[in-house]
Amino acid sequence: xxxxxxxxxxxxxxxxxxxxxxxxxxxxxxxxxxxxxxxxxxxxxxxxxxxxxxxxxxxxxxxxxxxxxxxxxxxxxxxxxxxxxxxxxxxxxxxxxxxxxxxxxxxxxxxxxxxxxxxxxxxxxxxxxxxxxxxxxxxxxxxxxxxxxxxxxxxxxxxxxxxxxxxxxxxxxxxxxxxxxxxxxxxxxxxxxxxxxxxxxxxxxxxxxxxxxxxxxxxxxxxxxxxxxxxxxxxxxxxxxxxxxxxxxxxxxxxxxxxxxxxxxxxxxxxxxxxxxxxxxxxxxxxxxxxxxxxxxxxxxxxxxxxxxxxxxxxxxxxxxxxxxxxxxxxxxxxxxxxxxxxxxxxxxxxxxxxxxxxxxxxxxxxxxxxxxxxxxxxxxxxxxxxxxxxxxxxxxxxxxxxxxxxxxxxxxxxxxxxxxxxxxxxxxxxxxxxxxxxxxxxxxxxxxxxxxxxxxxxxxxxxxxxxxxxxxxxxxxxxxxxxxxxxxxxxxxxxxxxxxxxxxxxxxxxxxxxxxxxxxxxxxxxxxxxxxxxxxxxxxxxxxxxxxxxxxxxxxxxxxxxxxxxxxxxxxxxxxxxxxxxxxxxxxxxxxxxxxxxxxxxxxxxxxxxxxxxxxxxxxxxxxxxxxxxxxxxxxxxxxxxxxxxxxxxxxxxxxxxxxxxxxxxxxxx
Amino acid sequence: xxxxxxxxxxxxxxxxxxxxxxxxxxxxxxxxxxxxxxxxxxxxxxxxxxxxxxxxxxxxxxx
Amino acid sequence: xxxxxxxxxxxxxxxxxxxxxxxxxxxxxxxxxxxxxxxxxxxxxxxxxxxxxxxxxxxxxxxxxxxxxxxxxxxxxxxxxxxxxxxxxxxxxxxxxxxxxxxxxxxxxxxxxxxxxxxxxxxxxxxxxxxxxxxxxxxxxxx
Numbered sequence: 084x085x086x087x088x089x090x091x092x093x094x095x096x097x098x099x100x101x102x103x104x105x106x107x108x109x110x111x112x113x114x115x116x117x118x119x120x121x122x123x124x125x126x127x128x129x130x131x132x133x134x135x136x137x138x139x140x141x142x143x144x145x146x147x148x149x150x151x152x153x154x155x156x157x158x159x160x161x162x163x164x165x166x167x168x169x170x171x172x173x174x175x176x177x178x179x180x181x182x183x184x185x186x187x188x189x190x191x192x193x194x195x196x197x198x199x200x201x202x203x204x205x206x207x208x209x210x211x212x213x214x215x216x217x218x219x220x221x222x223x224x225x226x227x228x229x230x231x232x233x234x235x236x237x238x239x240x241x242x243x244x245x246x247x248x249x250x251x252x253x254x255x256x257x258x259x260x261x262x263x264x265x266x267x268x269x270x271x272x273x274x275x276x277x278x279x280x281x282x283x284x285x286x287x288x289x290x291x292x293x294x295x296x297x298x299x300x301x302x303x304x305x306x307x308x309x310x311x312x313x314x315x316x317x318x319x320x321x322x323x324x325x326x327x328x329x330x331x332x333x334x335x336x337x338x339x340x341x342x343x344x345x346x347x348x349x350x351x352x353x354x355x356x357x358x359x360x361x362x363x364x365x366x367x368x369x370x371x372x373x374x375x376x377x378x379x380x381x382x383x384x385x386x387x388x389x390x391x392x393x394x395x396x397x398x399x400x401x402x403x404x405x406x407x408x409x410x411x412x413x414x415x416x417x418x419x420x421x422x423x424x425x426x427x428x429x430x431x432x433x434x435x436x437x438x439x440x441x442x443x444x445x446x447x448x449x450x451x452x453x454x455x456x457x458x459x460x461x462x463x464x465x466x467x468x469x470x471x472x473x474x475x476x477x478x479x480x481x482x483x484x485x486x487x488x489x490x491x492x493x494x495x496x497x498x499x500x501x502x503x504x505x506x507x508x509x510x511x512x513x514x515x516x517x518x519x520x521x522x523x524x525x526x527x528x529x530x531x532x533x534x535x536x537x538x539x540x541x542x543x544x545x546x547x548x549x550x551x552x553x554x555x556x557x558x559x560x561x562x563x564x565x566x567x568x569x570x571x572x573x574x575x576x577x578x579x580x581x582x583x584x585x586x587x588x589x590x591x592x593x594x595x596x597x598x599x600x601x602x603x604x605x606x607x608x609x610x611x612x613x614x615x616x617x618x619x620x621x622x623x624x625x626x627x628x629x630x631x632x633x634x635x636x637x638x639x640x641x642x643x644x645x646x647x648x649x650x651x652x653x654x655x656x657x658x659x660x661x662x663x664x665x666x667x668x669x670x671x672x673x674x675x676x677x678x679x680x681x682x683x684x685x686x687x688x689x690x691x692x693x694x695x696x697x698x699x700x701x702x703x704x705x706x707x708x709x710x711x712x713x714x715x716x717x718x719x720x721x722x723x724x725x726x727x728x729x730x731x732x733x734x735x736x737x738x739x740x741x742x743x744x745x746x747x748x749x750x751x752x753x754x
Numbered sequence: 755x756x757x758x759x760x761x762x763x764x765x766x767x768x769x770x771x772x773x774x775x776x777x778x779x780x781x782x783x784x785x786x787x788x789x790x791x792x793x794x795x796x797x798x799x800x801x802x803x804x805x806x807x808x809x810x811x812x813x814x815x816x817x
Numbered sequence: 818x819x820x821x822x823x824x825x826x827x828x829x830x831x832x833x834x835x836x837x838x839x840x841x842x843x844x845x846x847x848x849x850x851x852x853x854x855x856x857x858x859x860x861x862x863x864x865x866x867x868x869x870x871x872x873x874x875x876x877x878x879x880x881x882x883x884x885x886x887x888x889x890x891x892x893x894x895x896x897x898x899x900x901x902x903x904x905x906x907x908x909x910x911x912x913x914x915x916x917x918x919x920x921x922x923x924x925x926x927x928x929x930x931x932x933x934x935x936x937x938x939x940x941x942x943x944x945x946x947x948x949x950x951x952x953x954x955x956x957x958x959x960x
Contacts, residue, residue, distance in 0.1 A: 379846025
């Protein structure tokens with residue numbers, strides 16, 4: 084989509100002007116506006132945005148206090164005693180062969196009752212004529228008008244159509260700080276219909292709560308279980324978010340460490356000191372790993388010994404008691420119950436071979452009964468005897484303890500020794516002045532080492548947290564599972580609830596599917612956007628590049644990676660950053676299907692002279708695929724740029740002021 | 755199920771939905787119909803949702 | 818005597834959390850120990866203190882008798898036997914339910930002793946303190 088024309092009346096520095104951004108059958112769609120600072124470049128940008136969205140995002144502080152209406156026109160009208168003033172901006176846009184006219188007006192009354200006549204703001208009106216090439220274009224008002232504009236120039240990503248140059252180079256810093264307010268993500272969600280899915284998700288969840296409540300109202304304990312489940316699920320959700328953040332942070336730190344390690348490895352042999360440091364580092368690492376193992380062994384020893392020692396007295400006393408009972412014959416004999424039963428069945432005594440008399444039958448029956456009662460105690464005591472005997476062996480406690488503690492001490496001594504050596508060398512390195520001898524390789528190596536240490540510290544802390552969070556999560560999930568089982572039990576017992584229960588299961592199932600779809604789509608779009616931004620960037624960048632990959636985080640903030648593996652957005656030149664911003668913008672246009680124009684105010688203000696002609700050719704190139712409107716200051720519109728543009732067809736409008744009162748067209752050159 | 759839905763839901767979502775509900779046409783139809791309702795925009799969504807859930811979950815139970 | 822499967826070891830919820838703090842910490846290397854092992858340790862600590870504490874708070878976690886190993890059950894019963902009159906056992910047999918109830922109370926006291934330690938020291942130090950305690954207990958075991 085493009086802007087065909089902009090007509091402005093009484094808006095700020097403009098009194099009555101029309102800009103035609105016509106495109107004849109030309110290969111490029113490039114339009115250049117040249118004007119001194121303060122003449123009206125930014126006012127044009129603001130006028131367009133005011134017309135489309137009703138606000139002026141590029142207003143400087145000094146202009147904020149001035150009225151929207153042209154103050155000279157106001158003076159003229161005042162002098163003639165006129166009662167009102169109209170501000171009007173009309174933009175004609177076109178897309179897919181259809182043109183639409185957008186008109187915003189604001190009416191002001193001139194109030195003469197005051198000491199000094201003043202403008203009093205009245206109503207503001209937005210009108211859209213749809214399809215103006217048709218005989219009777221449809222007229223849209225209010226939200227319908229807004230909706231049509233949103234189809235072509237989505238308000239939430241407008242900063243990717245209308246730029247000022249400052250914004251272009253500080254693009255990513257800002258994006259990172261504010262996390263874009265997630266506007267990009269939101270509009271991608273909206274365009275890919277994920278927003279609808281999320282809405283469904285929300286509504287299904289709310290319906291689910293209703294069903295659960297319904298079930299709960301009928302059986303109060305269900306309500307309680309449900310509340311418990313819900314509470315835990317919320318906690319799990321929070322934990323998952325935290326875990327995710329930590330993992331991302333660790334991933335970053337890992338990458339940072341890796342690239343510094345690559346650097347350090349490259350420097351092997353350069354410095355004996357650093358080589359020694361590295362050697363000590365790996366020795367220290369080994370000992371520290373061993374220390375963890377020894378500590379685990381010690382803890383296990385403490386656990387086992389606590390049990391043995393604590394139960395020692397009781398076990399010994401019980402054993403004595405059992406032995407005493409045994410010796411006194413108080414324990415009933417252990418008789419094989421099977422033999423008794425079999426004897427009874429076969430009517431023959433299996434021990435002596437004689438057939439059973441009715442008297443001996445009766446005796447055996449009694450014996451089996453006694454056996455049932457007393458053998459429990461007998462069995463228990465003999466079982467006790469067997470398993471207690473091996474728990475009362477405490478002989479090795481002292482020597483085992485000594486062994487482990489010795490091992491720990493030796494290990495700790497080694498660690499201390501290595502650490503001391505490391506610190507000594509580190510101290511000599513840290514004595515180097517930092518500023519003056521920046522080139523000193525040892526300084527660089529030292530800084531790299533210190534950096535690694537800091538990152539490792541961060542990872543370590545993160546891992547601790549991660550362990551805690553994960554185990555909390557596991558516990559909560561277990562609890563949730565138990566509660567769900569319990570719930571199922573209760574619900575199944577309550578037959579009446581079958582229908583509600585079935586609905587609950589069904590909704591839960593559908594929610595799972597929907598969230599899977601959302602996840603996949605969002606991951607895919609992000610990957611697509613990463614790839615296409617990098618593709619654009621590598622295609623557009625003029626100098627030999629060493630960029631390898633590009634990553635977007637969950638909120639679509641960007642990281643650019645050097646082929647050495649480190650992030651390098653910070654060290655890019657203004658021109659490269661601007662280029663990256665363009666690449667990002669173009670791929671956002673692709674992804675969101677908003678193949679829109681780019682209006683850039685002072686695009687080269689931060690770009691150094693030598694890069695300007697390259698940048699200009701990039702822009703010229705992009706103008707083959709979409710409309711580009713550039714507003715230059717005369718110094719920006721330098722010879723290098725002119726020369727580049729002179730090879731291609733483009734429109735040029737030069738602006739000036741009429742006695743500093745009104746912006747007028749000084750020179751117009753159409754292709 | 756009629757084919758009206760495929761006009762409303764974009765192909766990407768449709769494709770993934772087909773994948774995730776390969777063995778459960780009933781569930782697929784349910785999600786599509788609810789999607790349909792969502793696009794049409796119903797003010798009293800709860801009633802719509804509940805009647806759809808009840809209809810489809812009953813069918814699922816019968817199956 | 819009641820049915821075996823109804824006999825369980827009960828723990829107070831609060832105490833369960835205290836001991837899980839130690840046993841869930843992977844770094845300490847005790848995280849693979851089961852609930853019953855955790856319970857046994859608390860019981861051991863309670864026995865060394867020679868204190869029991871009735872379960873008044875919410876009874877939370879329980880361990881069914883069938884999931885307790887012979888060795889652990891023997892220890893629980895041996896301790897029970899050592900605390901009651903021998904003649905009672907000879908006359909009435911061993912009341913397993915009572916033995917388990919008593920174990921719960923000792924474990925409860927054991928957990929209690931851990932709680933304040935955990936709040937004031939690192940987990941490693943808690944264990945080292947316990948090592949010191951069992952060493953002292955060991956030295957006086959025959960007195």
